[in-house]
Amino acid sequence: MTESIAGLEHQFETLEQQHEAGWLGMWAFLATEIMFFGGMFTGYVIYRWAYFGAFAAGSKDLEIWAGTLNTLVLICSSFTMVLAVHAAETGERRGQIGFLLATMFLGTVFLGVKGYEWTTLFRDHHVPGIGFHFSGPYQNTAQIFFSFYFALTGMHALHMVVGVGLLTFLLVKAWRAEFTPAHHAAVDIIGLYWHFVDIVWIFLFPLLYLVDRHR
Amino acid sequence: MSGVTVSRKTYAGVWGSLVVLTLLTAGIAYLDLGVLNPVAAITIAVIKMALVALFFMHLRYTRIRLTYVFTAAGLLWLALLMAFTWTDVITRHPIVPPPPWPANDVTSHMSIFKAK
Amino acid sequence: MSMVQTAPSYLEDGHGLASWLLTRDHKRIALLYLVSIIGFFFLGAIFAGLIRVNLLSPQGDLVRPQTYNTFFTMHGLIMIFFFLIPSIPAVLGNFVLPLMIGARDLAFPKINLLSWYIFIVGGLFTISAGLFGGVDTGWTFYTPFSSIYSNSNVVLTVIGIFIVGFSSILTGLNFIITTHTMRASGMTWFRLPLFIWALYATSLIMVLGTPVLATTLVLVALERVFHLGIFDPSRGGDPIYFQHLFWFYSHPAVYIMILPSLGVMSETITCFARRRIFGYNAIAFSSLGIAVIGFLVWGHHMFVSGQSVYVGMMFSLLSFLVAIPSAIKVFNWMATLYGGTIAFDTPMLYSLGFIGLFTVGGLTGLYLAAMGVDIHVHDTYFVVAHFHYIMVGGAVMGFMAGLHYWWPKITGRLYPEVWGRLAAIITFLGFNLTFFPQFILGYLGMPRRYHMYPPEFQALNVLSSAGASILGIGYLLPVIYLLWSLRRGQVAGPNPWRATGLEWQTPSPPPTANFEAPPVVREEPYSYPTWEAQID
Numbered sequence: 001m002t003e004s005i006a007g008l009e010h011q012f013e014t015l016e017q018q019h020e021a022g023w024l025g026m027w028a029f030l031a032t033e034i035m036f037f038g039g040m041f042t043g044y045v046i047y048r049w050a051y052f053g054a055f056a057a058g059s060k061d062l063e064i065w066a067g068t069l070n071t072l073v074l075i076c077s078s079f080t081m082v083l084a085v086h087a088a089e090t091g092e093r094r095g096q097i098g099f100l101l102a103t104m105f106l107g108t109v110f111l112g113v114k115g116y117e118w119t120t121l122f123r124d125h126h127v128p129g130i131g132f133h134f135s136g137p138y139q140n141t142a143q144i145f146f147s148f149y150f151a152l153t154g155m156h157a158l159h160m161v162v163g164v165g166l167l168t169f170l171l172v173k174a175w176r177a178e179f180t181p182a183h184h185a186a187v188d189i190i191g192l193y194w195h196f197v198d199i200v201w202i203f204l205f206p207l208l209y210l211v212d213r214h215r
Numbered sequence: 216m217s218g219v220t221v222s223r224k225t226y227a228g229v230w231g232s233l234v235v236l237t238l239l240t241a242g243i244a245y246l247d248l249g250v251l252n253p254v255a256a257i258t259i260a261v262i263k264m265a266l267v268a269l270f271f272m273h274l275r276y277t278r279i280r281l282t283y284v285f286t287a288a289g290l291l292w293l294a295l296l297m298a299f300t301w302t303d304v305i306t307r308h309p310i311v312p313p314p315p316w317p318a319n320d321v322t323s324h325m326s327i328f329k330a331k
Numbered sequence: 332m333s334m335v336q337t338a339p340s341y342l343e344d345g346h347g348l349a350s351w352l353l354t355r356d357h358k359r360i361a362l363l364y365l366v367s368i369i370g371f372f373f374l375g376a377i378f379a380g381l382i383r384v385n386l387l388s389p390q391g392d393l394v395r396p397q398t399y400n401t402f403f404t405m406h407g408l409i410m411i412f413f414f415l416i417p418s419i420p421a422v423l424g425n426f427v428l429p430l431m432i433g434a435r436d437l438a439f440p441k442i443n444l445l446s447w448y449i450f451i452v453g454g455l456f457t458i459s460a461g462l463f464g465g466v467d468t469g470w471t472f473y474t475p476f477s478s479i480y481s482n483s484n485v486v487l488t489v490i491g492i493f494i495v496g497f498s499s500i501l502t503g504l505n506f507i508i509t510t511h512t513m514r515a516s517g518m519t520w521f522r523l524p525l526f527i528w529a530l531y532a533t534s535l536i537m538v539l540g541t542p543v544l545a546t547t548l549v550l551v552a553l554e555r556v557f558h559l560g561i562f563d564p565s566r567g568g569d570p571i572y573f574q575h576l577f578w579f580y581s582h583p584a585v586y587i588m589i590l591p592s593l594g595v596m597s598e599t600i601t602c603f604a605r606r607r608i609f610g611y612n613a614i615a616f617s618s619l620g621i622a623v624i625g626f627l628v629w630g631h632h633m634f635v636s637g638q639s640v641y642v643g644m645m646f647s648l649l650s651f652l653v654a655i656p657s658a659i660k661v662f663n664w665m666a667t668l669y670g671g672t673i674a675f676d677t678p679m680l681y682s683l684g685f686i687g688l689f690t691v692g693g694l695t696g697l698y699l700a701a702m703g704v705d706i707h708v709h710d711t712y713f714v715v716a717h718f719h720y721i722m723v724g725g726a727v728m729g730f731m732a733g734l735h736y737w738w739p740k741i742t743g744r745l746y747p748e749v750w751g752r753l754a755a756i757i758t759f760l761g762f763n764l765t766f767f768p769q770f771i772l773g774y775l776g777m778p779r780r781y782h783m784y785p786p787e788f789q790a791l792n793v794l795s796s797a798g799a800s801i802l803g804i805g806y807l808l809p810v811i812y813l814l815w816s817l818r819r820g821q822v823a824g825p826n827p828w829r830a831t832g833l834e835w836q837t838p839s840p841p842p843t844a845n846f847e848a849p850p851v852v853r854e855e856p857y858s859y860p861t862w863e864a865q866i867d
Contacts, residue, residue: 025508028507035546036543036546047561071237075230151553299630300579
């Protein structure tokens with residue numbers, strides 16, 4: 001019977017069917033995430049068009065080095081993630097553990113930089129709702145910019161935290177040598193999630209940090 | 216998941232491109248290209264997304280073609296939301312109050328239409 | 332062919348609370364959902380009853396106006412998110428989908444169970460908001476009232492709705508992946524029962540639309556807590572942006588609520604007319620058509636909001652188009668009925684009622700799609716009547732049809748047919764008495780969401796409230812006789828309706844693994860004339 005195949009769940013006939021279902025399931029879930037972030041992106045687009053001056057002023061207030069650094073950090077984390085997948089494909093336990101740890105480390109660095117940015121904004125009274133004050137002509141509309149900044153980066157950071165949690169789950173399984181070249185779907189699938197969160201940031205970086213920098 | 220093991224060299228090449236593109240987009244932001252600034256930024260972001268999706272997420276290598284349908288659907292639906300909302304915002308006219316009702320229309324016997 | 336049962340039925344396979352609360356079996360999860368949504372239905376019905384009692388008199392002073400506002404808000408929220416949206420998919424779909432495609436379970440059984448727990452947690456949040464005094468914004472949470480000025484429990488409620496949205500998303504993901512990857516050998520897409528096509532289209536909407544609702548609710552909650560200003564006109568915000576985000580989901584949501592019922596119709600009408608379905612491809616593609624075009628029409632809720640007139644015209648035109656696939660279905664069912672041998676069993680009575688009431692609801696939707704007419708009837712009882720014809724006359728009757736049709740499969744028992752027919756007729760009569768007067772009221776100008784009304788509208792309101800009490804009886808009866816049937820109902824065999832479909836080729840109730848061996852499909856669906864010859 002099918003139970004004798006290691007890791008095959010009872011509802012599936014073959015491992016290939018199971019892997020295909022898991023793979024497609026994650027892609028379908030990522031489509032929902034596109035729509036989730038997309039709703040906020042839509043608002044951002046509308047208000048940037050309506051209040052370009054405020055958005056430019058707000059954007060310039062953000063620290064570009066932090067944004068660029070974070071972008072590079074996430075790109076590196078996607079690289080280490082895909083190397084972890086490669087290690088799972090080739091059955092290298094040490095590689096899996098090492099690259100998963102590296103990815104988690106880089107993810108944590110990202111969150112640390114983000115925490116620094118938020119603290120700075122808080123100190124400068126640029127957090128909407130918590131004593132917001134933006135000097136210059138854009139008091140109200142700059143608050144809209146920062147609202148989207150915090151909503152978008154906050155949601156993104158939440159997804160990063162979940163991602164680090166998922167990586168921890170993978171790390172435990174990798175430590176226990178549970179991944180084989182034939183059966184390592186979880187690494188692939190969680191990798192997809194991690195790359196997606198990276199892609200969201202790839203768009204957030206120019207939209208939030210690079211509005212009208214040259215002025 | 217694709218059955219094909221992509222080489223680490225390919226991954227490194229993609230990683231290198233992503234780093235270069237990031238530095239490029241940050242640098243271009245300091246040049247005054249007018250309306251091309253956001254165009255360039257988004258174009259570079261789309262290229263980076265494509266690199267991550269095609270190579271890191273194995274879209275280029277997967278044999279499960281339904282993946283493309285799911286990805287396209289997600290992007291298309293987002294485009295739909297943005298396009299229709301956007302079209303509203305840019306084609307609105309200011310709202311002008313309508314002229315007063317004539318006194319002899321058929322609803323004037325109904326209490327809810329009587330002026331207070 | 333003997334049906335020797337070697338494995339216990341799913342009801343016998345494990346006893347005790349843990350075996351139910353920790354089950355992975357899609358059939359048990361369906362029953363968990365059934366009990367939950369019935370509970371929510373009666374809670375929502377109580378609020379409806381309170382509304383109708385308040386509206387018996389023009390002064391409408393049963394309760395304070397503020398309290399009345401919480402009544403219609405809670406009624407809408409509970410009925411939409413905790414009854415209609417999950418009803419057919421999470422109950423009938425969960426139970427029947429794997430059986431219909433010849434699978435042992437859904438693709439992700441644990442996620443299926445998780446979706447039920449998420450549903451319950453979301454429900455608890457919303458109920459607790461009710462206990463703390465409710466929310467008075469209407470289920471539509473329009474800003475800036477919901478985000479700034481309302482003094483009710485908005486944040487608690489939106490958290491509940493946000494949570495329950497994930498239940499919907501997970502169910503949709505499960506159904507889509509299952510349909511793509513787990514069909515039995517020989518079950519090609521065009522041999523699938525049309526109920527599966529309907530569930531698939533519903534799942535597309537759940538997956539692509541619900542996340543936008545989630546984002547919207549997050550923004551409303553943040554705005555309310557942090558006074559952001561993104562929906563506040565006095566600070567440069569745009570309330571219409573909220574409405575775009577809200578209705579981008581909430582219009583397709585109404586198709587989530589009706590598409591599964593449309594799917595049930597194809598099953599019941601073929602079975603009880605003993606006929607092949609007329610126009611299989613048309614019905615299958617029209618389900619997809621409704622799902623897709625349904626995403627393009629949301630602005631018809633916003634004709635008077637201040638939205639661009641040009642965009643309004645576009646939405647109006649698209650809203651006319653979306654009626655076409657629905658009409659195609661109705662024509663095909665009529666053609667299926669024509670020349671059939673019609674049995675007036677309870678599922679068929681509900682189905683025939685559905686066709687009539689859904690048609691009325693759909694046609695009145697066209698009135699509303701016309702911008703010029705909508706200007707006058709927007710926010711009146713005309714709209715209320717329109718959507719209740721679809722949601723209650725349509726979706727709920729479709730649910731009842733499906734519940735009665737698959738009851739023998741789910742429980743192994745037959746319900747008492749006489750009582751079933753009686754309840755169906757009472758429901759039909761009570762429904763029309765409740766909601767037809769509301770078309771007239773709306774057309775004459777009675778606004779919705781008002782606790783009071785001008786005295787000339789009282790007669791019609793009293794008729795409507797009287798109808799509601801009859802409708803209530805129509806819904807109470809099935810609870811009684813269906814429960815009765817669990818112990819005293821006649822034992823149903825595998826196929827009491829002599830219907831086609833894989834779900835009828837396994838015992839009633841089915842064993843946990845659904846089939847002794849994975850079925851192989853060689854026939855077209857709804858092959859009624861030849862089917863009779865086979866089993867005689």
